Amino acid sequence: MTAKLIKGTEIREEILGEIEEEVKKIKAEHGKVPGLVTILIGENPASMSYVTLKIKTATRLGFKEIQDSQPVDISEEDLLALIDKYNNDDSINGILVQLPLPKHIDDKKILNAIDPDKDVDGFHPINVGRLMIGGDEVKFPPCTPAGIQEMIIRAGVETSGAETVVVGRSNIVGKPIANMMLQKGPGANSTVTVVHTRTKDMDVHCKRADILIVAAGVPGLVKPEWIKPGACVIDVGVNRVGEKISEKTGKKIAILRGDVDFDAAKEIAGSITPVPGGVGPMTITMLMVNTLKSLKFQMGIA
Numbered sequence: 409m410t411a412k413l414i415k416g417t418e419i420r421e422e423i424l425g426e427i428e429e430e431v432k433k434i435k436a437e438h439g440k441v442p443g444l445v446t447i448l449i450g451e452n453p454a455s456m457s458y459v460t461l462k463i464k465t466a467t468r469l470g471f472k473e474i475q476d477s478q479p480v481d482i483s484e485e486d487l488l489a490l491i492d493k494y495n496n497d498d499s500i501n502g503i504l505v506q507l508p509l510p511k512h513i514d515d516k517k518i519l520n521a522i523d524p525d526k527d528v529d530g531f532h533p534i535n536v537g538r539l540m541i542g543g544d545e546v547k548f549p550p551c552t553p554a555g556i557q558e559m560i561i562r563a564g565v566e567t568s569g570a571e572t573v574v575v576g577r578s579n580i581v582g583k584p585i586a587n588m589m590l591q592k593g594p595g596a597n598s599t600v601t602v603v604h605t606r607t608k609d610m611d612v613h614c615k616r617a618d619i620l621i622v623a624a625g626v627p628g629l630v631k632p633e634w635i636k637p638g639a640c641v642i643d644v645g646v647n648r649v650g651e652k653i654s655e656k657t658g659k660k661i662a663i664l665r666g667d668v669d670f671d672a673a674k675e676i677a678g679s680i681t682p683v684p685g686g687v688g689p690m691t692i693t694m695l696m697v698n699t700l701k702s703l704k705f706q707m708g709i710a
């Protein structure tokens with residue numbers, strides 16, 4: 409069997425097209441656009457490239473976009489004051505502080521200072537709680553899990569009554585996606601199992617999965633014989649396993665591999681995400697979805 413490829417790059421374009429249309433309509437009817445501020449501390453090259461991509465996407469969609477770059481030695485007090493300024497700015501619907509932060513700043517204190525109604529990353533404890541309750545309580549599901557669920561829905565995979573197995577229990581992927589898949593509602597209603605480093609017989613759990621979501625950060629962890637024939641396999645892992653010269657630019661680029669042995673798995677699974685080009689492009693896309701939602705909540709039209 410050759411699995412159907414679930415391509416994040418294609419789903420991203422579909423969703424961004426939908427957002428673009430909605431932004432135009434809201435602007436024409438109400439004269440408002442979503443506002444997103446990205447706060448970048450210092451000059452970490454990986455952080456700078458993520459932020460650039462976020463800004464490029466927001467600008468393409470017609471959002472108001474502010475990039476607020478601050479020196480690496482900014483004090484915690486000044487950073488908190490900056491967040492307070494944006495919390496009180498009605499033209500800003502989403503506040504994003506790019507992690508990691510310098511060591512002298514307490515991440516938790518900073519993330520918890522963001523107004524939960526502008527926390528488009530969905531990491532504030534109030535939004536984590538809302539996600540746990542589910543249904544109408546949910547405002548901003550965290551972006552990577554939201555992207556995973558959206559891919560599953562758009563690929564037409566049946567989730568209701570499905571055995572969903574999640575490999576990994578991190579706060580940013582494993583725990584939230586497990587919680588989202590077991591809620592009552594579309595794209596959920598699954599029976600969920602979460603496995604991790606202390607799980608016995610991980611293969612036995614994986615083999616039961618109609619939907620297998622893997623977020624461990626271990627290249628090739630999931631073996632083809634662990635996959636149930638016809639299953640939907642979502643590979644969240646992004647592992648740098650070497651370098652190569654890009655044919656397009658002639659520059660050195662990383663060779664990326666997922667947590668699943670893709671070449672063998674695609675002969676067994678019913679559908680599967682590639683790495684790169686699978687879950688990766690969905691994270692920024694869902695950040696844009698959340699920022700638009702935030703404006704709609706503010707306007708009372710969500």
Ligand code: NAP
Binds near residue numbers: 579604645690
């Ligand atoms: P993380 O915080 O390191 O968590 C990894 C989880 O996997 C932990 O719960 C760990 O179990 C479990 N795990 C690790 N090795 C395992 C093994 N051999 N057997 C069973 N479980 C194992 O990682 P993360 O932030 O969730 O990210 C996971 C992967 O997804 C990474 O490759 C990351 O780069 C990628 N990622 C991609 C995106 C994107 O594409 N947009 C976004 C986020 C993350 P314990 O809890 O027992 O230690």
